[in-house]
Amino acid sequence: MNILDLLAEPLGYSFMVRALVATVIAAVVCAVLSCWLVLIGWSLMGDAVSHAVLPGVVLAYVLGAPFAVGALVFGFLAVALIGVVRDTSRIKEDAAIGIVFTTLFALGLVLISVTPSQTDLNHIVFGNLLGVATTDVIQIAVLGALALTVLVLKRRDFTLYAFDPTHAHAIGLSPRVLGALLLALLALTSVVALQVVGVILVVAMLIIPGATAYLLTNRFQRMLIIAPVLSVLAAVTGLYLSYYLDTASGGMIVLVQGVVFTLAYLFGPEHGILGRRLAARRRAAARA
Template sequence: MTDILTWFLEPISHGFMSRALVATLISASVCALLSCWLVQIGWSLMGDAVSHAVFPGVVFAHLIGVPFALGAFIFGAGAVGLIGALQSRTTLKSDTTIGVVFTSLFALGIAVNSVFPSQVDLNHILFGNILGVGVNDLLLVAVVGVLCGGILLLKRRDLTLFAFDPVQAHTLGIPVRRLRFLLLLVLALVVVITLQTVGIILVVAMLIIPGATALLVSGRMARILPIAVLSALVSSTVGVYAAYYLNASVGGVVVLTQAALFMLALLVGPRGGLSPTHLRSRRAAHTSRLGAAQTMDA
């Protein structure tokens, strides 16, 4: 028993590890909350776009000597606004506008970083540097994380109705355009605080997998939200401890653990495509359709 307790407490006895654990838990939990609505609305690509679009913001921030979070947020919010403008003023489909914006901004960051070399470590931007989180970084993650989480929870009913039926939400007097802007603003903020945890490349997984996993377990948002957050907490803890004992990448292990939980939900979850309950319901629906077709033919 003592050995188990020592194994559990040893990593967090170091300041940098305890800060890494807290920062990962906060950022992953907020990502998980947000993912529930992003997946339901069909905005998974939007998370990918914002995560890549912040790269030039980080580069410019280092060049002019301002906090990288400020530059990342400006470019993330700018990308969201640009995508929205293209979608409303052109006939292009949403996936096309998203692809054009995020690849262009990401290329801008690469070009600027190559022309004006700075002290930016591309590996830290792409894959995160959670073990380098300082006290000020942790404070930023905590403040922004609590702010974004509070907004999502306070607006959860409106967001859920908007996700499932935006037309009905508009009919009931919910300001859909304002709600859409709020959700995208929260997305930009969440991406900024998650950069140091898992980096640009893997943040999109944290904005998709927890919500997708929860949707395979339940169809009610009141259950989807805690399930998504629980999966994020488990994967974050596993990731940080793996980084300490196995010298593994925190972001990589976090996302792999989330992927494993997704596969588990897919196999045994009541709404999973391969679960016995789901297969029986599909067979019953297929049989019902066949019976209806035969009745119409008769």
């Protein structure tokens, strides 16, 4: 069997085609947003929002509503609660994030345990990429397009907010509004990735691509290209490996992303551990 046969065989199954489309969409949207999350230092916020949507998904199932609606409501609720706890008490933001997301996540687990269901709601926690239906793909595409469109249109404002919120305020932008918009997009993007890798692994797709790109370039505009390219390659590779090795697809996708990050961490031309040493040796040899 040649490489073309290896690539084509999984595409003979409709569930693999749907999984591939959903994976690519989620990988692109999560990777683009992750660039700002890494730059601002909102990795823990991404963890919080991605876990806090779980009770919303379960309640949406109970009420017969789309999962995305419940997830969005609880994503926005989590962001609001974190702000309230932070602004009205002595509790700092990191502690407020930990309190809110663990409490809401625990609520989701309790609701799963007491909700009679013919659907295995644990798939929401651990992901069920190969079970994605056509309606799910359409939903992921619509939400992903919405999030990506806003990110692209507001990229200059978001970048200025990330680097210098004081300057952003001085030229008439509202850092508070920009921050709130980014958090709303975080909630929306979490819903996009939720059906691909599940609640637990969403945070990896929201952080690893941006962190990897951050090690490979000093220019933010390049980050916005490198992150989604590497994310898509890792996602597609992980999906194919899961097919041939018969492993969990969501876990394999994140594992491949982790391997790509490790390679950048070690061999990045400027910021990789071994890359820096090799560059230093070349400079020393040139001076000698």
